[in-house]
Amino acid sequence: MSLEQLYQQVILDHARQRHGNTVPISGLPEVPRPPYFGHSHQVNPTCGDEITVEVERREEDGRIVLRWDGQGCSISMASASVLSELAQEAKPDEVAPVMAGFQALMHSRGQGAPDEELLGDAAAFHGVSRYPARIKCALLAWKAFEDALRQASADYPDENGDRSTGAGRNEED
Amino acid sequence: MSLEQLYQQVILDHARQRHGNTVPISGLPEVPRPPYFGHSHQVNPTCGDEITVEVERREEDGRIVLRWDGQGCSISMASASVLSELAQEAKPDEVAPVMAGFQALMHSRGQGAPDEELLGDAAAFHGVSRYPARIKCALLAWKAFEDALRQASADYPDENGDRSTGAGRNEED
Amino acid sequence: MFDAAEVERIRNDFPLLGHYQEQEAGGRRLAYLDSGATSQKPLSVLEAEQEFYERRNAAVHRGAHQLAVEATEAFEDARAAVAGFVGAGEREIVWAKNATEALNLVAYGFVNASAGLGGPEAERFRIGPGANLVITEMEHHANLVPWQQVAAHTGAELRVIPVTDAGRLDLERAEALVDSATAVLAFTHASNVLGTVNPARRLVDLARAHDAVTVLDACQSVPHFGVDLPALGVDFAAFSGHKMLGPTGIGVLYGRAELLDALPPFLTGGSMITTVDYQQASFMPAPQRFEAGTQPVAQAVGLAAAARYLAETGMDRIAAWEEHLAGRMLAGLQEIPGVRVIGPEEIGQPGDRLATVAFDVEGVHAHDVGQFLDERGIAVRVGHHCAQPLHRRFGVTATTRASAYLHTTEEEIDVLLGTVAEVRGFFLR
Amino acid sequence: MFDAAEVERIRNDFPLLGHYQEQEAGGRRLAYLDSGATSQKPLSVLEAEQEFYERRNAAVHRGAHQLAVEATEAFEDARAAVAGFVGAGEREIVWAKNATEALNLVAYGFVNASAGLGGPEAERFRIGPGANLVITEMEHHANLVPWQQVAAHTGAELRVIPVTDAGRLDLERAEALVDSATAVLAFTHASNVLGTVNPARRLVDLARAHDAVTVLDACQSVPHFGVDLPALGVDFAAFSGHKMLGPTGIGVLYGRAELLDALPPFLTGGSMITTVDYQQASFMPAPQRFEAGTQPVAQAVGLAAAARYLAETGMDRIAAWEEHLAGRMLAGLQEIPGVRVIGPEEIGQPGDRLATVAFDVEGVHAHDVGQFLDERGIAVRVGHHCAQPLHRRFGVTATTRASAYLHTTEEEIDVLLGTVAEVRGFFLR
Ligand SMILES: Cc1ncc(COP(=O)(O)O)c(C=O)c1O
Ligand SMILES: Cc1ncc(COP(=O)(O)O)c(C=O)c1O
Ligand code: FES
Numbered sequence A, B: 001m002s003l004e005q006l007y008q009q010v011i012l013d014h015a016r017q018r019h020g021n022t023v024p025i026s027g028l029p030e031v032p033r034p035p036y037f038g039h040s041h042q043v044n045p046t047c048g049d050e051i052t053v054e055v056e057r058r059e060e061d062g063r064i065v066l067r068w069d070g071q072g073c074s075i076s077m078a079s080a081s082v083l084s085e086l087a088q089e090a091k092p093d094e095v096a097p098v099m100a101g102f103q104a105l106m107h108s109r110g111q112g113a114p115d116e117e118l119l120g121d122a123a124a125f126h127g128v129s130r131y132p133a134r135i136k137c138a139l140l141a142w143k144a145f146e147d148a149l150r151q152a153s154a155d156y157p158d159e160n161g162d163r164s165t166g167a168g169r170n171e172e173d
Numbered sequence C, D: 001m002f003d004a005a006e007v008e009r010i011r012n013d014f015p016l017l018g019h020y021q022e023q024e025a026g027g028r029r030l031a032y033l034d035s036g037a038t039s040q041k042p043l044s045v046l047e048a049e050q051e052f053y054e055r056r057n058a059a060v061h062r063g064a065h066q067l068a069v070e071a072t073e074a075f076e077d078a079r080a081a082v083a084g085f086v087g088a089g090e091r092e093i094v095w096a097k098n099a100t101e102a103l104n105l106v107a108y109g110f111v112n113a114s115a116g117l118g119g120p121e122a123e124r125f126r127i128g129p130g131a132n133l134v135i136t137e138m139e140h141h142a143n144l145v146p147w148q149q150v151a152a153h154t155g156a157e158l159r160v161i162p163v164t165d166a167g168r169l170d171l172e173r174a175e176a177l178v179d180s181a182t183a184v185l186a187f188t189h190a191s192n193v194l195g196t197v198n199p200a201r202r203l204v205d206l207a208r209a210h211d212a213v214t215v216l217d218a219c220q221s222v223p224h225f226g227v228d229l230p231a232l233g234v235d236f237a238a239f240s241g242h243k244m245l246g247p248t249g250i251g252v253l254y255g256r257a258e259l260l261d262a263l264p265p266f267l268t269g270g271s272m273i274t275t276v277d278y279q280q281a282s283f284m285p286a287p288q289r290f291e292a293g294t295q296p297v298a299q300a301v302g303l304a305a306a307a308r309y310l311a312e313t314g315m316d317r318i319a320a321w322e323e324h325l326a327g328r329m330l331a332g333l334q335e336i337p338g339v340r341v342i343g344p345e346e347i348g349q350p351g352d353r354l355a356t357v358a359f360d361v362e363g364v365h366a367h368d369v370g371q372f373l374d375e376r377g378i379a380v381r382v383g384h385h386c387a388q389p390l391h392r393r394f395g396v397t398a399t400t401r402a403s404a405y406l407h408t409t410e411e412e413i414d415v416l417l418g419t420v421a422e423v424r425g426f427f428l429r
């Protein structure tokens, strides 16, 4: 596989123009936290890169509001940006299959054909699955998102959200 | 080399009929210690065998009185017995060349021809020098003896004894 | 069980055995009866290491380059293979330099936890003067001295389960010694001196009833019969590569995932931290948290090849063959006047005795026995076999120990027996 | 220094380099510029290990049989060879699994002594809240985290000598930080990131003036230039086999005989005690007191072969060649727009800079740089290289690091430079 297939233009573009990348409120004591809120800080131990993802469930309709910040390689930054685009204002049970699909794609060892309809821009990451050392990069934001969403959904009064995201206790850290 | 050359009859005989092997007084609190006295306990760490050698310098003439006890292989026991025979009632400066000669023989890697006149029965150990793992056995008693003699000689009023045995401080333990 | 032809086939896989056979004038073989100390290596193990160095050698878990990826894969595949060999999960296998380090790792976990390190999750490893640590009288120094050190650091009491004259654990006394203040029950699965195989499940149940952590010294079991560590229920277990056909320089710690993640780190340095500044560090989950610095990578690959070789040969068949040899050795030794076996004199039930037999020859020191056997091409171990207190308990300072493995022949056992029978005649001449 | 023909001859000794050359379609070579992480092995090292396993493998320091005697001889000869390579006495060399363990051994010596273990001779390793431990800002985690652990155990303070923007130690600050309460000055001989070679003698003098124990991380120096440890005057030093053409699974601790005998034991178990009962043990003198359990015997033999290979090639010539390559790399990188070298940008005096060069490419993350180079057959390391705080100090989280060794060619450096020059064009397209 060529480098161009790994680093598709859409990845490089997202890495530069990052969707949803903004200062997280969890670090700002003066900002009050929304009622259905979760945040997760993840470190990629291989490289030391890190990301923080914050998720709110909008009170009125339960839809996702996502914020993130971090530093890392183009793949991790682009992946966070794409995730943000896909999840922003979505319902948790709309996002669940995307998350599962992206996970599966990353573990396909270059064999899987991405479902472009489901994954949108995230399909561009299919080349990453051939590079074991980079899979963690692509999944970093998603892992943080999953964790934050679980927290945000813990007390949100709809079973759907709970079921589809495997919500547990609200464990803020 | 054959086993018979390593285990000469004189070695096996000494191993059974041990010269100078008796209970050391250093373990008996009720027995008073002679004025010029040293004792040394040595362990062969490879096997855990041990020996205690006690040396007195006789007040009247400075000659050596030796006692030892221990347990170990035939080579270590025979070597202690031979040493005892050679050193008993000898003057330190008579024993010094024997000690040096025996040391040298043990480190000769089977090359040295033993000086039988100097070494007496100790010459029978020449085969041991071919077996690196057994050299420590043969030297165990000699090492303890050297240490004990040094202690016994520390305060004995003749420079000869001091010089020839490399005496240092009387470090009883 | 094997037949003679199969043992010959197996012998051909071991270059050292073949080499010795060639060398010796008159075709005399080396009877290597010292596998209990360290085993010989089949060619497949040497080749696996060599292949790694020649094609895939690079730093693992670090580099982004292709070679590093391949090295990492080889390394983690090795972990999976060794984990599978003892029924464990991959995350439950930590590489060490030898079994001794693996046991020290657990012991220092207690020391560090008790000094306040390791955060709240290390709570169950914190002990003090009221606690006790229970070991057995038949422990190798590797499973004795580290616990003495823990006792010295924490003020805990060290208790010892006695061994009967027949060479078995006194289980009644065990039940009295393990109590609610017991923090650790550390015991060997099989004794490297007596050859006794201990009833691990029963001891684990005893420990669990009192909430004690179990630490199994599996050095002499994993190489010789099939062991499923999770099925035994032990919390930690240690074994060595070099005793199971693998390379020197590698050992294994098994730990139940839940405990391993809670144990404070031991060696610290690179590749085991998540973030660090100049004043503090946070640590990765197990197994990485215990694998500081460059690991014995080629050795892990070699050990995996050894585990594969053993599994393919079949642990049950190996165990059956060795039991057969053990029976022959025990029966033969007991017929020789002046020879006393230290340890169980016969196989009680299948699987309760290794083909590792220590014995005393009346009137002849073990080192002299060993020298005599060596002269006849028989390699055995002599001394206290790193179990000094156990020898003291049996009233000896040293024994001669013959230990068989899958490549040992009946003929070798017979040569041993015949030669031992000559020993007293030579030395007491 | 070498000429191109000699480097080609050297390359032929390394099977992995040759293997790659064969494999690659179109004869493209692997430019292995990651020797700083781990080195490739010459055939003589692989053969030495193999020969040991096939002819002399047995338990060392234990058996009375002939094979054990030969194994012991091979093992102790290896110690003598490695001791000779760094100018040390044999008794001053302790085997470890890697440099990380060697550094931990010293650190735990302080921990154990401070907990009251080790008897009166361990007095000088006992420290408490008033004491301080001084390290530098450029330490690898292996020479940082263990000292944090000592600080946590003892209450001692950890102090850090800063690095200048030019990537050298701030020696004035060092003089202010080391004082009469300094128990340890631990510093790297050469930085695995910056490539800086530190003035070891000067730092030793500073420590000595305050009676502090010096601990040298010699991981990046011993492989690359001639090092005489006693001449440097350090008390302890650590280095790894795998970075100096030797096997994985072996490292070395050097300790001045007097200190090594006084340091409390670290790992405990077999082969390091003189006598032991169930309640206490007494320990052998160094080096055995630190070598518990079965040692990496075959690896020691392999490491000795590596030391021999290096000595025969000539450490001075190797150093000169690498300095030549370093100059070429530094000059070339600085000509590439957007590339910043982290560490000394040029060689100041001979011997003050390794051919290990870390750099940042503006706007492109190091892992992406590494991926790009890998695609072109250039293996470099990317990340924080186990020196996270040092990277933070230079305002980056990761760098790309190219490190050369004796088999590196000018051509490989040029390919590196040409490829780095393309990176920004690709990613910022
Ligand atoms: C400067 C330095 N110190 C310590 C180490 C640790 O060495 P090892 O991983 O062999 O223990 C390394 C290598 O990673 C190093 O470069
Ligand atoms: C029962 C037992 N435990 C522990 C050990 C120590 O193993 P190693 O020397 O490989 O650390 C041995 C081997 O010597 C052993 O037989
Ligand atoms: S390299 Fe760090 S996240 Fe990709």
Ligand code: FES
Pocket: B044, B047, B048, B049, B072, B073, B074, B075, B076, B136, B137, B138, B140, C367
């Ligand atoms: S074997 Fe112990 S002294 Fe000879």
